[in-house]
Amino acid sequence: MTYEASETTAAPAVGLGHRMRWNKVPEVTVYFWIIKVLCTTVGETAADLLNEKAGLGLTGVSVLMSALLAVVLVAQFRTRTYRAGVYWLAVALISVVGTLISDNLTDNMGVPLETSTTVFAVALAVVFAVWYRRERTLSIHHVDTMSRESFYWLAVLFTFALGTSAGDLVSERMNLGYWLSAALFALAIAAVAVAHFALGLNAVWSFWIAYILTRPLGASIGDYLSQPSADGGLGLGTVVTSALFLMVILGLVVYLSATRRDVIDPERKARQMTT
Template identity: 75%
Template sequence: MSADISAAVPAHGPTGAARPRPRPRRNKVPEVTPYFWVIKILCTTVGETAADLLNEKLGLGLTGVSLLMSAVLAGALVAQFRTAAYRPGVYWSAVALISVVGTLLSDNLTDNLGVPLEASTAAFALLLAVVFVLWFRSERTLSIHHIDTARREFFYWLAVLFTFALGTAAGDLVAERLDLGYSLSAVLFAAALAVVAAARSTRALGAVGSFWTAYVLTRPLGASLGDYLAQPFTDGGLGIGTVLTSVLFLAVVLVLVVFLTVTRRDVAAPEDGGPQEG
């Protein structure tokens, strides 16, 4: 009966003019496709090598570089929050910059404050858990398919920042403190990602849990790959250098972002049903 009544009532205001229907809110992040993970790992590698490069070349010191890149990141996030929907160039610029800042955040604790990697890894894991708890208590979901309000977007980017910082600390802990080296560390984190993928395919791990676990693990994977390429032979790397490694990976990211901007392969179709998790 209610459906019949609503169908019979015209969508007009008191003056007879048609009432504008509210526009559906659009998701501010891309769909999780293979392109998503490839670009995310590449941005992670750039974050590691670019942080090292800036720290070496700018002469501002670790603290000065951290303040500068935090200011640049703030500008990128302002641009991201002002967009009405997902824009590949704006979104991935923010991810690349937050990768740099997350790396610098972890490096500051280790190099400037002398915090052990075990402690910083645990601290960032705790902070990430707190963000997830507050996010879920506020929104009743951690779904990335519905980052369509300013509050959800705030929680999303805060979680992303702490995943990068956590991944940096955990990656350094494994590669340097445990002395496994960059190449073996990359293999180890790739194997961990394979376990997450297998758990997801067998439904032993849910969509939300598998996504955020993979998001954390891709950070040390990309960082280990970047260090392996950039660091000198004496330190267990290939000696390509931070400049060339950063430029090469940034070029690939740029090509992929332009491709996605044109093809919109990572933009979800409008949903007819309820929210999906993942």
């Protein structure tokens, strides 16, 4: 069943720990994963584009994009229910910021990828531990308080930063090239899906593992499309690649905003037993 409620019919503004009727994130459908991979691709190519063209340097671009992300997250937190446009704009921006955080550590501060990967993995584990201890759930079917939403977005940021560092580390160590790297990460995601559907791997952990792996998958696709043919890419450039993927994202978000096919059914959410 699809619910057509608007913000005016949603639950009133709530405090940090009070439950809202509506979930603040989309249902995990095929649309979710398509847009997520597209956003990670844009995160890679847009970060490269801004760093090349903006003239602000890596640090300046990082500050600018972080400020834009903060503005969009304020809008996201002020909504009373899931809004596709605001939510996916936040994901796209957090993808860029997560990439820039990793790049700053590697390029500006000389932090080895092994170190940054470990640090981001530990930070993400701490977020999950505190989130679960406080809320007793990590499920995105229950992102229905400000507290849970805060943990959710913090976890998303660290998944992007971790995925960037881990993806760069694998690419450098194995020297597979963009296309084979993308295939490797796609196979890893497929293995997670098999482990979940065939072997009973916990749904929540399956989701978050796949969520992390989509970051290096998208980055590899973006690099393959945008980088020069001499470097193993197709040579489309960061401008064309970013524009193409942004147009596809926009089209899908407009479609989902109109159809609300990715809105979580509150009645079905109430029956969700996964934590």
